[in-house]
Amino acid sequence: MQHRRENNILYHYFREKFILPVRMWFYYYTRRLLIIFILAMVANLVFSYFFYTPKMYALRKENNDLVDNYGMLSQKIEQATAELAEIRNRDRNVYRSVFAIDTFTMEGIWQPYPDSKYAHARYGRFAQLMSGNAAQLDALGRQLYAQSLSFDQIELLAMDKDMMAECIPAIFPIDQRRMTNRMGAFGGRYHPVKGYYHLHTGVDIPARQGTPIYATATGTVREADWGSGYGKQVLIDHGFGYRTRYAHLSKIIVRTGQVVKRGEIIGEMGATGVTTGTHLHYEVFFRGKHVNPVSYFSRDMSSEEYRNIIANARETTYE
Ligand SMILES: [Zn+2]
Structure with missing residues (x-):
């Protein structure tokens, strides 16, 4: 019992002397540290709200540089x-x-x-x-x-350029020295047979019966037969959007599907179909539409010959 009491005293002594002060010391400093820490945080918040830290300054500068660069990029894209x-x-x-x-x-x-x-x-x-x-x-x-x-x-x-050049209708469809009268022009005309205004879809080139007709460009014969109104006619597809028609022939000497070269004889002049006399009715199509064939004649003519043939073209056609 005595021993136990002594032990108890020793225990309390020890607790008073060492443990309690250590604990109090610990609480005391922890509380202090916490208060300092909270104060520092508040100060930091207040400070950073009103002032930039060096790190924030750096970030802000970087950000501004990025915006500048982005603006320059935009300009380059626009350019x-x-x-x-x-x-x-x-x-x-x-x-x-x-x-x-x-x-x-x-x-x-x-x-x-x-x-x-x-x-x-x-x-x-x-x-x-x-x-x-x-x-x-x-x-x-x-x-x-x-x-x-x-x-x-x-x-x-x-x-394909060279090939294409071959395929553009670019020569006169007969030997022009063999023309016996002025050329009948392309455009809105009074029809000499039917008796009303209409679009004359080609040019009329008068010469003697049997005058050789030339293919004006390289191409494939699509029609070589009787076309109502056109009489005996040849239609050539040159590719690249071009087609040419040769009408009122007396004789056709090519057949459908045949490939013809520029300048090759495809038939002879005549007066078949609806016509007032012997002539070649020559049409040029570009992408399915009639165009004025004279625009394509200049290739094998001197500029004087070209001017002559245009100036002398007559309003009345032979159809
Ligand atoms: Zn005509």
Whole structure:
């Protein structure tokens, strides 16, 4: 019992002397530290609300640089878009017209996508900047693709250039020294047989019966038969959008499907079909439409001969 009491005293002594002060010391300093920490946080918040820290200054500068660079990027995209538009313009108005081909179209490829596609980029501080650029870059990419397709086509045509030159109706369909009268012109005319105004779809070239008729360009004979009104007629497909018709012949010496060269004799002049006399009715089609054949005569004529034949063309036709 004694021993136990002594032990108890020792225990309390020890607790009073060491454990309690240590614990109190611990609570005391922890509380202090906490208060200091909270005060420091509040001070930091207040400070950072009114002042930038060096790190924030650096971030802000970086951010401004990025916005500047982005603006420059936008300008460059705009520049590239303008340059592409210029190339496209030249492609359409120069290269494609040289080769007489249709304007290149891929439905919708030149148009930007609807705005909804870029909705994800529309929010936040730089929304305006971002969504505009994304749309422009997309459009630029698609336009470049379309442009390269267009140039591919032109490259193919350029390789065929010599062949194409052969296929454009470019000579007079008879030896012009054999003409016996003035040429009947193309255009709206009074019909000498039917007696009303209509479009005269070709030119009328009068000469003697049996005068050789030349194919004016290389091509394939599509028709070599009797065409109502045209009498005995030959229609040649030259490709590249060109066709020529030779009507009122007395004799056809080619057959359908035959390939003829420019200058090759395809028949003899006559007066078959609806006509007032012996002549060749010569038509040129470009992409399915009648065009004035005189536009194509200049190739094998001197400019004087050309002026003569045009100046002397008469309004009345032979049909
Ligand atoms: Zn005619």
